[in-house]
Amino acid sequence: MKNKILHTIKKYNLIENGDSIVIGVSGGPDSICLLDVLNELKEELDLKIFVAHINHMIRKEADEETEYVKSFCKNIGVECFTKKIDVVKIAKESKMGTEEAGRKIRYDFFEEVLKNTNSNKIATAHNNNDKVETIIMNILRGSGISGLKGLDPIRENKFIKPLIETSREEIENYCEENKLNPRIDKSNNENIYTRNKVRNCVIPYIKKEFNPNILKTINRLSEVATEENEYLNSVTQKTFDEICVSSENTAVTHDYTHKKINNQIVLDLKKFNNLELVIKRRLILYTINELLGTTEGIEKVNIDDIIKLCNNNIGNKFLKPTKNIKILVKNKKIFFTSNYDLP
Numbered sequence: 001m002k003n004k005i006l007h008t009i010k011k012y013n014l015i016e017n018g019d020s021i022v023i024g025v026s027g028g029p030d031s032i033c034l035l036d037v038l039n040e041l042k043e044e045l046d047l048k049i050f051v052a053h054i055n056h057m058i059r060k061e062a063d064e065e066t067e068y069v070k071s072f073c074k075n076i077g078v079e080c081f082t083k084k085i086d087v088v089k090i091a092k093e094s095k096m097g098t099e100e101a102g103r104k105i106r107y108d109f110f111e112e113v114l115k116n117t118n119s120n121k122i123a124t125a126h127n128n129n130d131k132v133e134t135i136i137m138n139i140l141r142g143s144g145i146s147g148l149k150g151l152d153p154i155r156e157n158k159f160i161k162p163l164i165e166t167s168r169e170e171i172e173n174y175c176e177e178n179k180l181n182p183r184i185d186k187s188n189n190e191n192i193y194t195r196n197k198v199r200n201c202v203i204p205y206i207k208k209e210f211n212p213n214i215l216k217t218i219n220r221l222s223e224v225a226t227e228e229n230e231y232l233n234s235v236t237q238k239t240f241d242e243i244c245v246s247s248e249n250t251a252v253t254h255d256y257t258h259k260k261i262n263n264q265i266v267l268d269l270k271k272f273n274n275l276e277l278v279i280k281r282r283l284i285l286y287t288i289n290e291l292l293g294t295t296e297g298i299e300k301v302n303i304d305d306i307i308k309l310c311n312n313n314i315g316n317k318f319l320k321p322t323k324n325i326k327i328l329v330k331n332k333k334i335f336f337t338s339n340y341d342l343p
Contacts, residue, residue, distance in 0.1 A: 001174050005037050005162050009045075012153040014160040020048040020119035021160075022110055025073075025080075027053070027065040027183040030125035032072065033171045034163055036180060038123065039076050052113040054106050055084040058098070065183045072180075081113045099193065126151050126161045129168040132218045133198045140194075142300075144281075145232070148225035150218075167215070236282040240290075243271040243283075245333060263338040265291050272310055272334060280307055288325060291338045297322040310334060 009015050023038060025031040038049055053069045055062045066082055073080035091101035110122045131150040138147030153164045163171065175182050191197045206214045245266040265287055272280065284303050285295050302321035309319055309329055318328040328335040 001166065001170055002037050002040055004170075005166060006041060008153070008165045009041075009162050012164075014154055014162055015045055015047065015121070017046040019045070019121055020050075020117065021121045021123050022050050022052050022113045022117065022119050023123045024106060024110055024125065025051045025053050025069050026125075026185070027069045027072075028125075028185055029171050029175045029180075029182040030127055030163060030168070032180050032182040033174050034123060034125040035072070035078070036076075036174075036178065038162070039078060048117075048119070049078055050113060050117045050119060051078055051080040052110050053080060053082045054102075054109055055082065056087040056102055056105075057084060058087060058102075059185070059187065061183065061185075068183055079117075081109075081116075083109050121158055121160055123160050123162060125163055127163045127166050127168055127171055128215065128219065129199070131164055131222065132215050133195055133203070135218055135222060136198050136202060137194060140198075145225050145229050148221060149229055150222045232278070232282060233286075236279060236286050239275065239279055239283055240267075240286055243268045263291065265336045267334040267336070269310060269313065269329060269332045269334050273313070277307070287336050291336050292324055297324075 015021070021038065023031070023035050025035050035049075035051060038047065041047065042049055051069065051073050053066060055066045066084070070080050070082065085105055087102045087105060088098060090096075090105060091098045094101060096104070107122075113119070114122055135148055135150040138150075141147070151161060151164060154160050174180075188196060189200065191200055203214060211217055245268055246264070267283075267287065272283070275283065281303050284306050285298065288298055289295050298321055302319075305319055305321070306327050309327065313329065318326055320326045324338055326335075326337045328337065
């Protein structure tokens with residue numbers, strides 16, 4: 001299986017010789033397999049590897065899992081960084097879901113270890129089953145074509161998923177054959193969260209009643225969606241370059257507020273209205289991402305409202321889909337402005 005993972009690494013250019021990688025390790029089969037394989041490959045790929053482990057203080061087994069990870073790392077000579085934090089408490093204080101808070105805490109810690117070790121990449125143990133589950137969940141939420149891609153093998157040239165083409169069954173077999181004795185999170189068998197329901201109920205039912213090769217089928221769907229999404233992204237970027245009037249941090253004063261606005265992107269309204277609907281939607285998301293670095297909180301209803309605002313072409317009308325951005329139509333232009341608080 002090491003060769004299969006190495007093939008994935010080379011296929012997506014996940015790792016380059018001399019990289020320093022922080023591996024997120026929970027102690028479960030996926031992350032222990034990833035750690036063991038990258039440790040086996042570190043001389044061949046000239047890698048430095050470090051481990052980051054978070055104790056979420058949710059399950060009674062958490063302390064024992066931390067000790068297991070520390071012991072595993074000691075045995076193979078890999079430096080291990082651990083942190084213990086009450087995720088449930090943080091979630092309540094931040095008014096976030098436990099899963100969301102846990103993910104944020106983990107990635108914040110990964111970034112902290114990345115900085116402290118002078119590393120350049122973070123490896124997580126998402127496998128092919130995780131990718132398929134994500135696609136099904138996205139379909140259930142009514143996702144567009146981008147959601148059919150599933151999980152990207154590499155993101156921001158920093159976050160990598162070397163196990164993305166490896167199945168959960170292959171990982172478990174590898175752990176058993178190499179006597180790695182990973183820890184099993186029994187909560188994964190509880191159908192409390194949507195992902196667990198998809199994993200334990202939906203996929204087995206589809207396998208039994210409709211398509212025993214559903215994992216391969218959805219992977220083929222993902223490949224097609226990825227290719228088409230990349231093409232549409234290139235069209236969107238080209239269109240943005242063509243209709244962007246300005247993209248600068250110059251202060252602009254609007255008559256109706258008498259306030260200065262920074263961090264602004266301006267698009268040509270007429271050219272925008274002449275675009276196909278599919279490109280309009282993508283262009284709005286692209287522009288917001290260019291401005292904020294994220295499209296979090298922007299939903300389809302927000303996009304449709306922005307398009308309607310532009311179609312009506314009424315001066316001095318604006319929308320504020322989230323607290324971080326405002327969209328104004330004025331003087332035959334569309335103004336996307338960040339960090340601006342309306343009165």
